[in-house]
Amino acid sequence: MRILVVGANGHTGRRIVDRLRAGPHEPIAMVRDPNHVAHFEQMEVRTVVADLEKPLDPALEASAAEALIFAAGSGSKTGPDKTLAVDRDGAVRSIAAMEAVGLRRYIMLSALGADPERQGSPIAHYLRAKGIADEHLRRSDLAYTVVRPGRLTFDEPTGKVDLAPDLDSGGSISRDDVAAVVVACLDMESTVRKSFDLLAGPTPIADALARL
Numbered sequence: 001m002r003i004l005v006v007g008a009n010g011h012t013g014r015r016i017v018d019r020l021r022a023g024p025h026e027p028i029a030m031v032r033d034p035n036h037v038a039h040f041e042q043m044e045v046r047t048v049v050a051d052l053e054k055p056l057d058p059a060l061e062a063s064a065a066e067a068l069i070f071a072a073g074s075g076s077k078t079g080p081d082k083t084l085a086v087d088r089d090g091a092v093r094s095i096a097a098m099e100a101v102g103l104r105r106y107i108m109l110s111a112l113g114a115d116p117e118r119q120g121s122p123i124a125h126y127l128r129a130k131g132i133a134d135e136h137l138r139r140s141d142l143a144y145t146v147v148r149p150g151r152l153t154f155d156e157p158t159g160k161v162d163l164a165p166d167l168d169s170g171g172s173i174s175r176d177d178v179a180a181v182v183v184a185c186l187d188m189e190s191t192v193r194k195s196f197d198l199l200a201g202p203t204p205i206a207d208a209l210a211r212l
């Protein structure tokens with residue numbers, strides 16, 4: 001499949017693109033800044049320039065993608081307005097664009113603790129924004145997977161994880177392992193219309209996903 005990676009220039013997005021380049025799928029990098037196109041073209045990865053704060057249907061259609069991985073985020077350096085504009089509304093816009101162009105497979109990189117009603121956390125506004133987008137996706141007819149990792153690190157990949165619909169604990173996981181999980185989901189029917197928490201752990205990724 002041709003996979004549109006939304007947020008391809010991000011720390012996790014670049015790792016997802018790299019994994020997809022190994023095959024059998026083809027990544028298409030969605031970037032918002034035209035200056036980021038060269039990085040991907042050097043690797044012979046096709047790009048689409050689009051901003052999540054604007055309608056996405058034309059970019060999605062032009063990309064000829066067959067599935068989408070959402071790895072974008074407003075980041076910790078922007079204010080709550082961008083959290084709503086990107087993490088909530090941008091994600092919802094991407095779901096609507098998938099429905100508008102008739103695509104089905106959607107993998108959402110969400111966050112541990114995402115919940116539309118979340119209170120009592122310094123990042124509650126972010127977790128609510130992610131939770132609202134996740135709920136929107138779950139209510140759609142799309143063949144979704146919602147992946148909720150803990151704190152993302154730059155540690156080396158281990159190929160092993162702990163994942164379950166509700167892990168009931170906090171923790172972290174490397175961006176490399178998150179990228180591996182997200183890409184593995186594309187080929188695992190057991191992950192369709194499922195949501196799960198994801199942390200570093202002892203179980204090989206394929207085994208953990210197969211048990212979902």
Ligand SMILES: NC(=O)c1ccc[n+]([C@@H]2O[C@H](COP(=O)([O-])OP(=O)(O)OC[C@H]3O[C@@H](n4cnc5c(N)ncnc54)[C@H](OP(=O)(O)O)[C@@H]3O)[C@@H](O)[C@H]2O)c1
Binds near residue numbers: 008009073074
């Ligand atoms: N950081 C954590 O500990 C953590 C924990 C759990 C879940 N997550 C989630 O995991 C995902 C990846 O996180 P990360 O830290 O690897 O991401 P990141 O490095 O902050 O990258 C985010 C990407 O989103 C892009 N982006 C932002 N606004 C956009 C817009 N309006 N239109 C198009 N693209 C836009 C950025 O583009 P530019 O390159 O142009 O800036 C960037 O490439 C995010 O969804 C995040 O919410 C993060």
